[in-house]
Amino acid sequence: MSILGHGIDLVDVEEIATLLTLSDDFLNRCFTDLERQRLAAISANPERVAARFAAKEAVLKALGKGFGNGFSFQDIEVLNLSSGAPYVVLHGPTRELSDSIGVSRWLVSLSHDGGKAIASVIAT
Numbered sequence: 001m002s003i004l005g006h007g008i009d010l011v012d013v014e015e016i017a018t019l020l021t022l023s024d025d026f027l028n029r030c031f032t033d034l035e036r037q038r039l040a041a042i043s044a045n046p047e048r049v050a051a052r053f054a055a056k057e058a059v060l061k062a063l064g065k066g067f068g069n070g071f072s073f074q075d076i077e078v079l080n081l082s083s084g085a086p087y088v089v090l091h092g093p094t095r096e097l098s099d100s101i102g103v104s105r106w107l108v109s110l111s112h113d114g115g116k117a118i119a120s121v122i123a124t
Helices: 013-022 025-030 033-041 046-062 092-100
Strands: 005-012 076-080 086-090 106-113 116-123
Touching: 005 013, 005 046, 013 025, 013 046, 013 116, 025 033, 025 046, 033 046, 033 076, 046 076, 046 086, 046 106, 046 116, 086 092, 086 106
Parallel strands: none
Antiparallel strands: 005 116, 076 086, 106 116
16 A cells, blocks of 8 residues: 555544534535534534544645645535544545546544544555
8 A cells, every 4th residue: 555645634522513603604614414414413612623624634634735726625525434433535636636546445544532622544
């Protein structure tokens, strides 16, 4: 297994909590229908939302890109296996970029504590 990229992102949970209280726009803009369904099913608190948001940022960092320039939050889904382990599914330009550099698997780790949420993502 060869590592092609690594991204890490740290998010302030309070900032996400504020965005969640303002409107549904943040969830609708940053998360796919499937992700929002999953978050609703697990009664997602701001910590869980923040960790998944951090994972989206970490994926683009692993690819050496940032949001904008054709890359969207909606292009990166953070889902869970039945075991609860997180995984990512890519769409659109993000998927095309990932495929073009030979990424075949993503390793994802999420955590939250002390008002911060973190995600580490490795592209192999």
